[in-house]
Amino acid sequence: MCRKCNAIYNRLFLKPRRTNICDECGSELYQREDDKVKVIQDRLNVYQKKTEHLIEYFKKEKLLKNVYSNDLMTSPETIFERIKIIINNVKIGS
Secondary structure, X not given: OEOOOOOOOEOXXXXXXXXXXXXXXXXXXXXXXXXXXXXXXXXXXXXXXXXXXXXXXXXXXXXXXXXXXXXXXXXXXXXXXXXXXXXHOOOOOO
């Protein structure tokens, strides 16, 4: 990410034209602390230990709603619309 204009880059899909230089303003790029491999591995470990088991519980209770598809490129706007539909269909007290 750019230190000056906050433009976002990705080593796989959104590479800058010049290594570690922002295409937008020419400033230095850096990697956020929360975007480093160790931090991501720790997040995944916490998910597996504390959250993952809840999926089966909510499936069994028929309370799990999916808002994503197998298409990893689903836009945030589409996901947001799916969430709104689910929320609007929730029956209070049920």
